[in-house]
Amino acid sequence: MGKRxxxxxxxAAAEMVGLCDVDVIAAYPITPQTHIVEHLSELVAxxxxxxxxxxxxxxxxxxxxxxxxxxxxxxxxxSTSSQGYALMAEICYIASSLRLPIxxxxxNRALSAPISIWNxxxxxxxxxxxxxxxxxxxxxxxxxxxxxxAFRVAxxxxxxxxxxxxxxxxxxxxxxxxxxxxxEDEVKRYLPPYRPRLRLDPEKPMTFGPVGMPEVYTEVKxxxxxxxxxxxxxxxxxWDEFAKVFGRRYRPVETYKSEDADVIILTMGSTSETxxxxxxxxxxxxxxxxxxxxxxxxxxxxxxxxxxxKGAGAxxxxxxxxxxxGGAGPVCTEVKACLxxxxxxxxxxxxxxxxxxxxxxxxxxxEIHDKLVASMKRGDPMGxxxxxxxx
Amino acid sequence: MxxxxxxxxxxxxxxxxxxxxxxxxxxxxxxxxxSMRPVTDFDLCIKCGQCYIFCPDMVYSRNEEGYxxxxxxxxxxxxxxxxECPKDAIKMVQEGD
Ligand code: SF4
Ligand code: SF4
Numbered sequence: 001m002g003k004r005x006x007x008x009x010x011x012a013a014a015e016m017v018g019l020c021d022v023d024v025i026a027a028y029p030i031t032p033q034t035h036i037v038e039h040l041s042e043l044v045a046x047x048x049x050x051x052x053x054x055x056x057x058x059x060x061x062x063x064x065x066x067x068x069x070x071x072x073x074x075x076x077x078x079s080t081s082s083q084g085y086a087l088m089a090e091i092c093y094i095a096s097s098l099r100l101p102i103x104x105x106x107x108n109r110a111l112s113a114p115i116s117i118w119n120x121x122x123x124x125x126x127x128x129x130x131x132x133x134x135x136x137x138x139x140x141x142x143x144x145x146x147x148x149x150a151f152r153v154a155x156x157x158x159x160x161x162x163x164x165x166x167x168x169x170x171x172x173x174x175x176x177x178x179x180x181x182x183x184e185d186e187v188k189r190y191l192p193p194y195r196p197r198l199r200l201d202p203e204k205p206m207t208f209g210p211v212g213m214p215e216v217y218t219e220v221k222x223x224x225x226x227x228x229x230x231x232x233x234x235x236x237x238x239w240d241e242f243a244k245v246f247g248r249r250y251r252p253v254e255t256y257k258s259e260d261a262d263v264i265i266l267t268m269g270s271t272s273e274t275x276x277x278x279x280x281x282x283x284x285x286x287x288x289x290x291x292x293x294x295x296x297x298x299x300x301x302x303x304x305x306x307x308x309x310k311g312a313g314a315x316x317x318x319x320x321x322x323x324x325x326g327g328a329g330p331v332c333t334e335v336k337a338c339l340x341x342x343x344x345x346x347x348x349x350x351x352x353x354x355x356x357x358x359x360x361x362x363x364x365x366x367e368i369h370d371k372l373v374a375s376m377k378r379g380d381p382m383g384x385x386x387x388x389x390x391x
Numbered sequence: 392m393x394x395x396x397x398x399x400x401x402x403x404x405x406x407x408x409x410x411x412x413x414x415x416x417x418x419x420x421x422x423x424x425x426s427m428r429p430v431t432d433f434d435l436c437i438k439c440g441q442c443y444i445f446c447p448d449m450v451y452s453r454n455e456e457g458y459x460x461x462x463x464x465x466x467x468x469x470x471x472x473x474x475e476c477p478k479d480a481i482k483m484v485q486e487g488d
Contacts, residue, residue, distance in 0.1 A: 099407035160406060198409050205413035212408060219401035220408045226401070 002182035009140040009172055010035035012179040013079075013105055016144045018049045019187045020151050023074035023194075026054040026065035030084035031117045032169035033107040037079055059084035063091035063102075070100035071208045073199035075151065078102065081169060082109035085123045089130065095162045096131030097224060098208055101154035101194070102162040104132075105147065108269070109169040110356040118357020119169040121269065121320035124297070125330045131224060133163040133231055134298040138272045140177035143167050145248060148182070148191060153238045155194050159231045166297070168270040170357070182246065190245045232299045252301035253308045257283060258290030263369055264312040268294040268331060269320065271353075271360045278365030289369055300334055306342045309335075314347040316372040319384075320354045328384045347376045350384035364388055421448060425468030427483040433458055435480035442472035442481060 007015070014036050017025070025044070027037035043049035052069075056062045062078050070076045080088055085106060095102050108124050110116040128134070133153065137143040143165060150163035167173055182190075200208065212220050236252065243249035256276050258264050267275050272293040282289045292308045294301070309315060319329025328336065332350035339345065351368050354360040367387060405411055431442075436458060443451040443459045450466045451459040461472075473481040 097407060098409070198406050198411065207410035207413075207415065208407065210408065210410050210415075215398055216404075216408070219399060219404060222401040223404050223408075 002180050002186060004178055004180050006176055007140070007179050007181075008035060008174060008176050009143055009167065009179070010107075010174065011039050012140055012177075012181065013143050013147060013167070013173075014039035014043065015181055016147045017077050017103075017105075018043050018051075019182065019184060020077075020148060020191060021075065021187075021193075022049075022051050022077045024052045024054065024066070024069035024076045025078065026056055026062045026069065026076070027078045028056050028059050028062050028080070028084060030059070030081050032109055032119075032173050033079045033081040033084070033105070035173070036105055036107070040077075059088035060091060063088045063095060066102045066104075067091060067095050067098065067100055068200075070095070070102050070196075071098065071200045073194070073196040073201075075155070075194045076100075076102045077104070079105040079107065081107045082111055082117075082123045085127060086111065089127055092127060092130040092132065092162075094209065097220070099160040099224075099227065100162060101151075101160055103147065103150045103154055104162065104164050105143075106164050106166050107169045107173045108166055114356075116356040117169075119171050119320075120355045120357070121166075122322070122355075124166050125321045125323075128298060128330065131161070131228060132298065133159075133161055133235065134166060135164070135295060136166045136268050136297055137172065138270050138293065139172065140175060140179045141248070142250075143172070144179055144181065145242065145246070145250065148187065149238060149242055149250070151194075152191050152242075153231070153235050156234050156238065157195075157197055159227070159234050160197060161227060161231055166269070172270040186245060190242065228299055232301075235296060235299075250295060251304065252294075252296035253304040254293045254295050255308050256291040256293070258292050258308060259311070260288065261290030261311070262288040262313045263372060264290050264292050264309060264315045265365060265368060266292045266294070266309075266315055266317045266331070266335060268297065268318075271318070271320070274360055274362060275318075275365050278362040278369075281362060282366060282369060287369065294331070300338065302338045302341070305335065305338050306344065309339065309346065310342075310344055312346050314349075314372055314376050316368045317348060317350045318354075318360075318368065319350060319352045320360075322352060322355070323384075332384060347372075348382050349375055349380075350382075352384060352386040353388055355386075358388060360388075420464055422464045422466050425463075425466060426486055427468045427470065428463060428466060428486055429461055429468070429470070429472050429481045430484050431459070431461070432480045432482070435478045437478055437480075439477060441475045441477060445471050445475040447471065
């Protein structure tokens with residue numbers, strides 16, 4: 001049995017990565033990711049973790065180092081946020097195309113300008129289509145559990161894709177929470193040693209990342225897409241196995257009081273916990289409202305989301321980032337596409353909130369609910385708006 | 392045949408499009424990009440090997456007499472060898488002439 005400890009979530013995340021017996025960590029510090037890699041460097045320096053900690057001069061180099069290390073057969077971890085993530089993006093595409101099971105914690109933060117070190121999902125959305133598996137944590141326990149799961153699923157030979165665990169900057173990363181950390185034996189039971197399928201080896205030279213002429217590029221992308229889609233059932237299966245070992249069950253889409261709800265609020269990330277409190281309050285007032293949360297962001301859980309929403313009359317989708325499409329925010333765009341494909345057309349409004357560290361309160365969720373019901377009654381066209389903004 | 396032209400099915404590709412055989416670039420014919428080709432005047436050549444060292448495509452190889460011979464299967468006609476030869480023994484000649 002593991003032990004229950006009161007710990008800053010970033011520190012717990014680093015401890016978990018250490019328990020996963022990682023071989024190489026390459027990272028550049030950036031707020032609010034700093035505590036994760038700082039603590040990992042301490043674990044290595046103090047001799048608690050037998051790994052290479054490679055301090056680099058930029059996030060571009062951090063991911064490049066991870067690519068090289070993973071190609072050589074190492075279990076590899078990094079972490080970043082916001083601007084650093086943007087700088088890293090070039091190599092993120094390469095990591096997934098080369099099918100390297102690197103694991104990364106992205107501590108979500110707004111993108112400049114203006115400079116903001118605070119939380120929203122702009123960085124998450126910027127890199128949504130890099131070909132990485134992406135989960136989103138709501139609390140400290142989930143950060144720890146999802147990191148362990150990330151190594152397991154990424155390294156599965158049916159998958160071999162890199163994986164990201166997203167966690168909200170400060171509002172989650174810097175919280176001190178009780179977290180159940182597994183012991184080494186439990187981790188070993190769930191996470192076998194990494195066996196690379198192909199690796200760089202001077203005894204048997206091979207080329208990772210050759211030029212793809214027009215004759216072959218399309219085929220490479222088709223193969224990558226097939227692998228990406230095929231990761232979905234393995235993600236679910238390895239979550240089910242996680243439940244057997246640790247007793248905590250995760251699903252691609254999580255629901256809360258949504259089965260009989262007329263109105264469903266849809267969220268992603270740590271704000272979901274506030275939303276649950278808001279749902280409880282509104283339920284006590286007789287409002288038939290429920291909550292649906294996206295746990296798995298990539299690959300997108302189309303069928304599970306449809307199942308979770310199919311009874312709803314109206315859906316309020318919350319986005320924590322601007323979409324700049326001129327239309328809805330990125331989460332809402334995805335939700336609408338999912339439901340359209342399944343010929344289910346509930347009334348949907350999109351609410352953008354919590355940008356650049358602005359709190360999302362219980363009252364904000366009540367406001368969203370009431371706005372949604374009112375605009376549906378009026379027959380307003382479906383659209384999006386930023387809430388909690390001064391006119 | 393399909394593999395040599397690069398026209399393979401997505402199902403036949405190795406993981407991550409990795410090339411698991413070493414030296415695969417040696418099969419690539421880069422010589423057909425050339426518009427000019429280097430021609431060595433062996434009467435001027437002092438067998439110094441500069442052309443061999445500077446050629447970015449490893450086109451030159453040393454023969455038994457110690458002269459450096461170009462393999463036009465790879466030569467791109469960049470002209471570096473002609474530029475670097477200390478004896479001006481290499482002339483770039485228009486292809487097709
Ligand atoms: S022209 Fe360029 S490619 Fe051709 S032999 Fe000379 S240096 Fe090599
Ligand atoms: S650089 Fe000129 S002189 Fe030297 S080996 Fe080549 S052709 Fe001969």
